[in-house]
Amino acid sequence: MTSNTLTPGIAAGRLPGEDYSRNFADLHPVLDDHEALVAADRCYFCHDAPCMTACPTSIDIPLFIRQIATGTPEAAAKTILNQNILGGMCARVCPTETLCEEACVRETAEGKPVQIGRLQRFATDTLMAAGVHPFERAAPTGKAVAVVGAGPAGLSCAHRLAMHGHDVTVFDPRPKAGGLNEFGIAAYKSVDGFAAKEVDWLLQIGGITVETGQALGAGLSLEKLKADHDAVFLAIGLAGVNALGVEGEDKDGVDDAVEFIADLRQADDMSTVPIGRDVVVIGGGMTAVDAAVQAKLLGALNVTLVYRRGKDRMNASVFEQDLAASKGVRIITNASPKAVIGNGAVQEIEFEYTDDDLAPTGETFRLAADQVFKAIGQTLGRTDLPELDGRKIAVNDTGRTSMAGVWAGGDCASGGDDLTVTAVAEGRDAAEDIHATLMA
Amino acid sequence: MANLASEFIGIKSPNPFWLASAPPTDKEYNVRRAFEAGWGGVVWKTLGSEGPPVVNVNGPRYGAIWGADRRLLGLNNIELITDRPLETNLREIKSVKRDYPDRALIISLMVPCDEDSWADILKRIEDTGADGVELNFGCPHGMAERGMGSAVGQVPEYIEMVTRWVKKHSRMPCIVKLTPNITDVRKPAEAAKRGGADAVSLINTINSITSVDLDDFAPEPTIDGKGTHGGYCGPAVKPIALNMVAEIARNPETHGLPISGIGGVTTWRDAAEFMTLGAGNVQVCTAAMTYGFKVVQEMISGLSDYMDRKGMTSTSELVGRAVPNVTDWQYLNLNYITKAKINEADCIKCGRCYAACEDTSHQAIAMSEDRVFTVKDDECVACNLCVNVCPVEGCITMERVAPGQVDERTGKVVPEEYGNWLEHPNNPGNACAAE
Numbered sequence: 106m107t108s109n110t111l112t113p114g115i116a117a118g119r120l121p122g123e124d125y126s127r128n129f130a131d132l133h134p135v136l137d138d139h140e141a142l143v144a145a146d147r148c149y150f151c152h153d154a155p156c157m158t159a160c161p162t163s164i165d166i167p168l169f170i171r172q173i174a175t176g177t178p179e180a181a182a183k184t185i186l187n188q189n190i191l192g193g194m195c196a197r198v199c200p201t202e203t204l205c206e207e208a209c210v211r212e213t214a215e216g217k218p219v220q221i222g223r224l225q226r227f228a229t230d231t232l233m234a235a236g237v238h239p240f241e242r243a244a245p246t247g248k249a250v251a252v253v254g255a256g257p258a259g260l261s262c263a264h265r266l267a268m269h270g271h272d273v274t275v276f277d278p279r280p281k282a283g284g285l286n287e288f289g290i291a292a293y294k295s296v297d298g299f300a301a302k303e304v305d306w307l308l309q310i311g312g313i314t315v316e317t318g319q320a321l322g323a324g325l326s327l328e329k330l331k332a333d334h335d336a337v338f339l340a341i342g343l344a345g346v347n348a349l350g351v352e353g354e355d356k357d358g359v360d361d362a363v364e365f366i367a368d369l370r371q372a373d374d375m376s377t378v379p380i381g382r383d384v385v386v387i388g389g390g391m392t393a394v395d396a397a398v399q400a401k402l403l404g405a406l407n408v409t410l411v412y413r414r415g416k417d418r419m420n421a422s423v424f425e426q427d428l429a430a431s432k433g434v435r436i437i438t439n440a441s442p443k444a445v446i447g448n449g450a451v452q453e454i455e456f457e458y459t460d461d462d463l464a465p466t467g468e469t470f471r472l473a474a475d476q477v478f479k480a481i482g483q484t485l486g487r488t489d490l491p492e493l494d495g496r497k498i499a500v501n502d503t504g505r506t507s508m509a510g511v512w513a514g515g516d517c518a519s520g521g522d523d524l525t526v527t528a529v530a531e532g533r534d535a536a537e538d539i540h541a542t543l544m545a
Numbered sequence: 546m547a548n549l550a551s552e553f554i555g556i557k558s559p560n561p562f563w564l565a566s567a568p569p570t571d572k573e574y575n576v577r578r579a580f581e582a583g584w585g586g587v588v589w590k591t592l593g594s595e596g597p598p599v600v601n602v603n604g605p606r607y608g609a610i611w612g613a614d615r616r617l618l619g620l621n622n623i624e625l626i627t628d629r630p631l632e633t634n635l636r637e638i639k640s641v642k643r644d645y646p647d648r649a650l651i652i653s654l655m656v657p658c659d660e661d662s663w664a665d666i667l668k669r670i671e672d673t674g675a676d677g678v679e680l681n682f683g684c685p686h687g688m689a690e691r692g693m694g695s696a697v698g699q700v701p702e703y704i705e706m707v708t709r710w711v712k713k714h715s716r717m718p719c720i721v722k723l724t725p726n727i728t729d730v731r732k733p734a735e736a737a738k739r740g741g742a743d744a745v746s747l748i749n750t751i752n753s754i755t756s757v758d759l760d761d762f763a764p765e766p767t768i769d770g771k772g773t774h775g776g777y778c779g780p781a782v783k784p785i786a787l788n789m790v791a792e793i794a795r796n797p798e799t800h801g802l803p804i805s806g807i808g809g810v811t812t813w814r815d816a817a818e819f820m821t822l823g824a825g826n827v828q829v830c831t832a833a834m835t836y837g838f839k840v841v842q843e844m845i846s847g848l849s850d851y852m853d854r855k856g857m858t859s860t861s862e863l864v865g866r867a868v869p870n871v872t873d874w875q876y877l878n879l880n881y882i883t884k885a886k887i888n889e890a891d892c893i894k895c896g897r898c899y900a901a902c903e904d905t906s907h908q909a910i911a912m913s914e915d916r917v918f919t920v921k922d923d924e925c926v927a928c929n930l931c932v933n934v935c936p937v938e939g940c941i942t943m944e945r946v947a948p949g950q951v952d953e954r955t956g957k958v959v960p961e962e963y964g965n966w967l968e969h970p971n972n973p974g975n976a977c978a979a980e
């Protein structure tokens with residue numbers, strides 16, 4: 106039976122085949138040589154550049170753009186990767202509009218920043234297409250480090266440690282390394298299996314063993330890891346998902362946004378991914394926007410994103426909100442879910458308007474829904490860890506936890522935004538501290 | 546990464562990028578920071594004789610021209626030599642050299658044109674630990690009027706005489722810095738060589754007025770209603786400097802005389818170009834003054850990247866590589882025939898090539914009703930103007946018409962063999978060839 110956008114319920118194959126490849130094509134395709142030169146030419150090579158300060162990994166942006174301008178994109182890539190080994194992924198997924206490009210002086214001058222993210226991609230893609238891995242391992246130190254979690258934080262830490270000559274084992278329960286790069290980032294930001302290619306490229310440094318099917322808490326214990334290694338780096342991200350806490354949450358069709366995205370990212374053929382006709386996404390961050398946009402791209406007829414506070418408080422950047430709007434996602438703000446209604450499966454969801462302090466107004470409304478995605482934040486969801494600071498593992502500036510010999514970074518650790526680039530920075534900095542500690 | 550270590554007239558530096566004698570090298574504070582940023586060497590801001598230092602103007606001393614997007618292309622200045630006491634400079638030079646023994650440190654000198662003045666200054670700099678001296682015969686403003694700088698540099702006999710004094714009173718390697726404000730740069734270079742110079746460096750700045758204030762009717766930079774000619778430098782002067790370097794490199798009289806290339810070096814590519822034309826290293830002033838000391842990092846990565854690509858392991862393999870290919874017009878192969886070719890896929894249909902060719906060249910580009918631009922092979926003389934005005938790099942290319950094929954413009958078969966003007970039938974010198 107073939108379905109289309111009007112088919113009620115949750116169904117796969119709502120669109121004609123060719124629409125899928127168009128919908129899930131590269132959001133910002135790589136610049137060609139001419140575009141890159143024109144874009145690079147706009148950079149002023151600022152002193153103590155504000156863009157560089159705004160980058161969590163402190164990439165030397167003026168230098169790498171100058172290297173592009175002078176026809177040496179591979180040298181530019183080295184400048185980038187020196188600071189950020191996942192510079193290729195970050196070029197695709199960083200919310201540049203709130204990071205480097207927001208700080209660019211040409212944003213101040215003309216409201217049009219230098220296209221730093223796209224230039225970064227031009228450089229890193231050029232180097233990776235040439236098959237070059239520009240780093241070498243130092244002489245072996247004989248030290249062994251366990252990295253728990255193969256997401257951006259874990260991979261960045263592992264690479265820097267391997268470069269310093271340590272032997273690294275990375276443990277991850279999932280069948281593939283990459284963390285949310287592989288299972289979370291929106292499909293149109295990382296096309297053609299880029300996440301997996303980048304992991305393979307990163308591992309060319311040598312000295313890193315990835316062990317999949319290995320989870321802390323299920324087979325692996327922190328005590329054992331500590332006993333078997335000279336240091337442990339925890340980079341397990343946020344595996345738990347917050348619950349809505351409303352009546353009817355357990356009905357069929359009420360799903361986790363991250364799980365939906367993970368399934369979509371692993372699908373070989375988007376036409377096999379089922380999606381509701383009337384989809385409601387609850388949340389206001391990047392996950393919510395990504396779930397809503399991708400639901401729409403899969404052929405859902407109506408997609409509504411509902412956020413409990415005002416638009417200005419949404420974690421998703423204005424660029425992300427505009428992207429959602431341009432794809433036809435309707436955004437409703439100042440409304441909290443009250444109840445999920447339906448007989449077995451969800452049919453409707455009831456909301457109540459709330460003011461900016463989340464005080465209920467008593468006014469309610471209902472939206473038709475045959476699928477509801479929860480995207481109201483993720484949690485650590487474990488207890489066998491070093492001391493917490495709020496809901497995350499407490500760490501200092503260099504990732505040290507309350508436990509001697511154990512460092513942590515990325516989404517699971519306190520401090521910094523939950524972004525790929527922040528995870529890379531924290532992994533790198535922890536690696537430097539581990540290295541300094543082990544060699545002291 | 547290719548090793549950029551450089552040796553110039555026996556002076557070693559970790560890379561061939563030196564800062565030219567100018568404000569960036571004016572004091573210890575600058576030079577230390579320059580070395581930290583990665584510069585291989587510096588030529589200290591020109592020192593004068595003992596006694597009260599010169600004074601600079603207190604109004605603006607620079608003028609400029611800009612390209613699109615206000616990119617600085619040319620700078621002009623009316624600054625003099627150092628305006629700080631000699632003793633201060635000498636003390637600072639000694640202290641910097643002690644802390645950076647691996648970097649090149651050259652002292653630039655300009656004193657009155659008598660032997661005692663030169664003997665005296667050379668004695669004073671003796672125990673600074675500096676690696677060599679550069680004789681500033683180039684400064685075109687302020688000092689020339691006092692019988693120094695380009696006033697000396699424009700008279701080959703003076704260059705030879707002063708260089709001889711310097712070699713007589715000092716064992717230091719001696720670089721003679723040449724002024725471009727002359728008609729034939731080979732003459733001063735030959736004079737420097739006769740005087741015993743170990744190397745020449747060029748170019749110093751070019752006499753210039755960058756602009757005129759159209760309300761006050763005075764040249765800029767304007768100081769209290771008046772202006773004066775200044776010295777021009779920066780990217781705009783590079784072509785002039787490249788030619789002068791090449792002229793000296795291929796002149797049989799001076800061939801092999803080490804050259805330090807100066808003038809508009811801004812990127813690794815500029816530096817590489819100077820070196821292929823015979824410069825053993827390069828000196829930089831305006832690029833550092835425009836972008837700060839950090840600009841050298843791109844030069845370092847770019848040059849070593851290029852050398853890696855070319856399989857070169859030492860900068861000496863690059864030096865002079867293009868010199869044999871610099872020739873005189875009369876030796877160019879007139880049987881090498883090319884035609885412009887427009888790649889329609891890259892063309893953005895701006896029509897600039899058409900305007901240039903139709904209005905000012907050979908009417909060799911056709912424009913269709915729907916703005917498709919094509920080259921007419923029977924009109925194209927291969928002048929290259931369209932290539933140069935096209936805003937899209939690589940959109941128009943020059944394609945060779947292979948020997949044996951017909952050149953549609955002349956209707957003649959392209960000959961296999963090389964043929965130059967000297968052998969051409971139209972050359973009046975070949976009276977018999979026409980028969």
Ligand SMILES: Cc1cc2nc3c(=O)[nH]c(=O)nc-3n(C[C@H](O)[C@H](O)[C@H](O)COP(=O)(O)OP(=O)(O)OC[C@H]3O[C@@H](n4cnc5c(N)ncnc54)[C@H](O)[C@@H]3O)c2cc1C
Nearest residue numbers: 254256257258284285320321341342515516523524525528
């Ligand atoms: C849907 C979505 C979209 C996003 N989009 C963007 C974006 O566009 N731009 C951006 O900058 N950021 C984005 N983010 C945030 C970004 O993905 C994260 O900040 C980043 O991945 C954090 O890296 P990490 O290494 O700390 O954790 P993760 O990427 O989550 O990796 C953690 C790894 O640890 C493993 N693990 C979990 N539990 C255990 C255990 N018990 N034992 C062993 N291993 C374990 C996991 O399998 C995983 O591989 C997005 C996040 C989501 C959810």
Ligand SMILES: Cc1cc2nc3c(=O)[nH]c(=O)nc-3n(C[C@H](O)[C@H](O)[C@H](O)COP(=O)(O)O)c2cc1C
Nearest residue numbers: 565566567591622681749778779808809829830831
């Ligand atoms: C402000 C200024 C001052 C300069 N002062 C000197 C000097 O004291 N001695 C000297 O030999 N050259 C001097 N120069 C010339 C430079 O050393 C250099 O030869 C010239 O600027 C060309 O190089 P560039 O295009 O890289 O700037 C000066 C140049 C400038 C811009």
Ligand code: SF4
Nearest residue numbers: 148149151156209210
């Ligand atoms: S702030 Fe903008 S112009 Fe300045 S260095 Fe950064 S990218 Fe270039």
Ligand code: SF4
Nearest residue numbers: 603604605606607834
């Ligand atoms: S560059 Fe510095 S010294 Fe020169 S005019 Fe500007 S502020 Fe004054």
Ligand code: SF4
Nearest residue numbers: 892893895896898935
């Ligand atoms: S100048 Fe270049 S881009 Fe413009 S019309 Fe001619 S070929 Fe096309």
